[in-house]
Amino acid sequence: MSKNELQNQDRHWSRHAARYDELFLDPYGPDVANPIWEALAAIPDAPNKTVADLGCGTGPLLPYLSERFNRVIALDFAPQMLKCAAERLSPLAAARVTFLERPMHDLDDLAGQLDVAMAINSLVMPDVRLIDRTLRSIRASLRSGGQFLGIVPSIDTISYHLLLLTDQGLQQGLEMKEAKRLAALHTERRYYDFAFGEFHFEGLRQKFWQPFEVEYRLNKAGFASTTLGKVLYPWDESLAGGADLKGFPRSWDWFFLAGT
Numbered sequence: 001m002s003k004n005e006l007q008n009q010d011r012h013w014s015r016h017a018a019r020y021d022e023l024f025l026d027p028y029g030p031d032v033a034n035p036i037w038e039a040l041a042a043i044p045d046a047p048n049k050t051v052a053d054l055g056c057g058t059g060p061l062l063p064y065l066s067e068r069f070n071r072v073i074a075l076d077f078a079p080q081m082l083k084c085a086a087e088r089l090s091p092l093a094a095a096r097v098t099f100l101e102r103p104m105h106d107l108d109d110l111a112g113q114l115d116v117a118m119a120i121n122s123l124v125m126p127d128v129r130l131i132d133r134t135l136r137s138i139r140a141s142l143r144s145g146g147q148f149l150g151i152v153p154s155i156d157t158i159s160y161h162l163l164l165l166t167d168q169g170l171q172q173g174l175e176m177k178e179a180k181r182l183a184a185l186h187t188e189r190r191y192y193d194f195a196f197g198e199f200h201f202e203g204l205r206q207k208f209w210q211p212f213e214v215e216y217r218l219n220k221a222g223f224a225s226t227t228l229g230k231v232l233y234p235w236d237e238s239l240a241g242g243a244d245l246k247g248f249p250r251s252w253d254w255f256f257l258a259g260t
């Protein structure tokens with residue numbers, strides 16, 4: 001990946017900082033089943049540990065992390081995101097947090113220092129070479145026995161949503177072509193490349209993941225064990241046609257927990 005392309009992406013992320021809550025699904029909402037809480041609660045001896053929130057964005061996790069861990073590193077390459085994140089913290093919480101404005105593959109100075117690394121919807125660089133490089137850096141930043149946990153956006157859930165909306169259209173008596181057309185429109189299918197797992201929107205280019213790719217890339221980067229789980233979202237107004245899909249199993253993103 002060229003330096004230019006990375007700089008473009010940090011600019012695009014910065015541009016989305018102010019309207020972040022309107023544009024992105026919130027994995028921390030009260031009706032979301034998110035395995036991250038249980039995984040964080042299970043980390044032993046957290047008050048003596050260092051955690052890094054890589055791609056911290058507007059910092060929704062920082063108040064919780066700064067209460068629970070001894071030291072928090074909040075890293076993001078988008079300055080506007082870091083600005084929003086800093087504004088969220090009380091002076092007491094801020095005293096435990098170190099902000100780093102840089103890309104998340106740039107962790108050499110933290111080698112072997114982290115107990116826990118987190119990447120919540122931030123392993124989204126469209127160039128998989130950069131994803132691999134980032135995962136290797138994260139692996140190297142962890143102490144022996146350290147843990148890496150995160151969430152990645154799921155591409156298979158977009159196919160699932162498309163399937164449900166197509167079936168719904170057919171059940172309502174639409175012709176196949178029209179049912180597919182409406183389902184594609186409502187899921188914004190035109191922004192996705194399903195084969196390569198990418199999402200393109202207003203200059204932002206984001207990787208979306210299949211579960212087998214999560215396991216494959218974590219293994220490739222040298223992580224020893226990987227557990228996958230689903231973050232389950234309620235069928236509500238944030239998802240197209242959500243109100244009519246309440247009877248179906250919920251849509252998801254992929255949660256992972258990996259060891260060194």
Ligand SMILES: C[S@@+](CC[C@H](N)C(=O)[O-])C[C@H]1O[C@@H](n2cnc3c(N)ncnc32)[C@H](O)[C@@H]1O
Nearest residue numbers: 013055056057076077078081103104120121122
């Ligand atoms: C979808 S947001 C998620 C933010 C936050 N983790 C959360 O849970 O709300 C993705 C964030 O990752 C950052 N990001 C994406 N790629 C990055 C990279 N290669 N290096 C550093 N930050 C990155 C973006 O700037 C953005 O703030």
